[in-house]
Amino acid sequence: MLFRLIKPAPLEERVRSRDGCIYLYRAMKFIGWLPPKSGIQRYLYLCWTITTFMWSTTYLPLGFLGSYMTQIKLFSPGEFLTSLQVCFNAYGSSVKVAVTYTQLWRLIAAKQVLDKLDKRCVSDKERQQIHLVVARANHAFLIFTIVYCCYAGSTYLSSVFSGRPPWQLYNPFVDWHESTGKLWLASTLEYLVMSGAVLQDQLSDTYPLVYSLILRTHLNLLKQRIRQLRTDPNLSEQQNYQALVNCVIDHKLILNYCALIRPVISGTIFTQFLLCGLVLGLTLINVFFFSDLWTGIASFTFVVTILLQTFPFCYTCNLIIDDCAALAHAIFQSNWLNAGSRYQSTLLYFLQNVQKPIVFIAGGIFQISMSSNISVAKFAFSVITIVKQMNIADKFKTE
Numbered sequence: 001m002l003f004r005l006i007k008p009a010p011l012e013e014r015v016r017s018r019d020g021c022i023y024l025y026r027a028m029k030f031i032g033w034l035p036p037k038s039g040i041q042r043y044l045y046l047c048w049t050i051t052t053f054m055w056s057t058t059y060l061p062l063g064f065l066g067s068y069m070t071q072i073k074l075f076s077p078g079e080f081l082t083s084l085q086v087c088f089n090a091y092g093s094s095v096k097v098a099v100t101y102t103q104l105w106r107l108i109a110a111k112q113v114l115d116k117l118d119k120r121c122v123s124d125k126e127r128q129q130i131h132l133v134v135a136r137a138n139h140a141f142l143i144f145t146i147v148y149c150c151y152a153g154s155t156y157l158s159s160v161f162s163g164r165p166p167w168q169l170y171n172p173f174v175d176w177h178e179s180t181g182k183l184w185l186a187s188t189l190e191y192l193v194m195s196g197a198v199l200q201d202q203l204s205d206t207y208p209l210v211y212s213l214i215l216r217t218h219l220n221l222l223k224q225r226i227r228q229l230r231t232d233p234n235l236s237e238q239q240n241y242q243a244l245v246n247c248v249i250d251h252k253l254i255l256n257y258c259a260l261i262r263p264v265i266s267g268t269i270f271t272q273f274l275l276c277g278l279v280l281g282l283t284l285i286n287v288f289f290f291s292d293l294w295t296g297i298a299s300f301t302f303v304v305t306i307l308l309q310t311f312p313f314c315y316t317c318n319l320i321i322d323d324c325a326a327l328a329h330a331i332f333q334s335n336w337l338n339a340g341s342r343y344q345s346t347l348l349y350f351l352q353n354v355q356k357p358i359v360f361i362a363g364g365i366f367q368i369s370m371s372s373n374i375s376v377a378k379f380a381f382s383v384i385t386i387v388k389q390m391n392i393a394d395k396f397k398t399e
Helices: 017-032 040-074 079-101 104-118 124-161 180-227 238-292 295-309 310-332 339-353 370-389 392-398
Strands: none
Touching: 017 104, 017 124, 040 079, 040 180, 079 104, 079 180, 079 238, 079 370, 104 180, 104 238, 124 180, 124 295, 124 310, 180 238, 180 310, 238 295, 238 339, 238 370, 295 310, 310 339, 310 370
16 A cells, blocks of 8 residues: 555554654655665765755745845736745745754664663553554645645746746746746746745644654553553552652653754744744735635645644644643552552652643744744734735735
């Protein structure tokens, strides 16, 4: 089956938590982020890496700037907004890609921590949960891929059939005004460049969700182990104490996992938060005031991609905070009343550490959560309100 990883594998198969990143890392390898360690293949692959960064990360934002400097008078209001909304996102995408690529070692190291956590998953019930999150993470990446590809494809086709290149990037070698053939050539070249940028942007947007889904599963597994502490009458006091120590070790591994991925998430989500409201506002203005049917469809798909960049992960961050609270409740409600002093002191230490929720901070400034996401998105409606009150849209239409 082509997409077999989006369905839970049978328990007979050996599945690890890191398998939830398979689609993510396949895309990284395709775009040039994971070179071979040695051999001639490494140098050939690095040439591909340089090519993708040169066109999709460097040329794309500069191409928008070049078109504004040379062809600004040729833009209609709708075309300018369509270009401008993607331009801002392209600059933000380049920053996010740079952060993700330079910190990629952290994401790779986090998978090694997951391997240590997987060693504790010995029962069929625990392994089943690992299988479920692996399928869910790969499924989420596939959904992002479909939405992002739909945006690029719909913008490409709707613009060409309307008689203009999709993003009107600066291209001194092909004059699309001369003939229909050159229009298709210029549009296809733009589409190839944008497809690489879309894939890079998708990688920067999906890894936080994939890694946080796996994090939630291991938090829930730890909660289940805590609830089972001192419930087996056949275990000695020493064995019960060792089970508690193992839970403490699991929690430390989870914190190490979060410490590895936190700096990467902080940079990429902070960049996205800075641009989300502005880009969303420009897109909605384009949809409400300047778009025709086909341009509206492409712009609506772009709105969906913008929302996907922050909303799922912010929602998951809220759930992680709830999971930490449930973890503390499970410790307090476990069977510890008639335990020995050593067990109780260790449990108290564990409870104090667990009461600190796992949070992710965007740019070291504000907490990543649904409230932060909503506050950022509200800026889009502020932009629309300003445009309506100042009657800017009608002024552009009359010019």
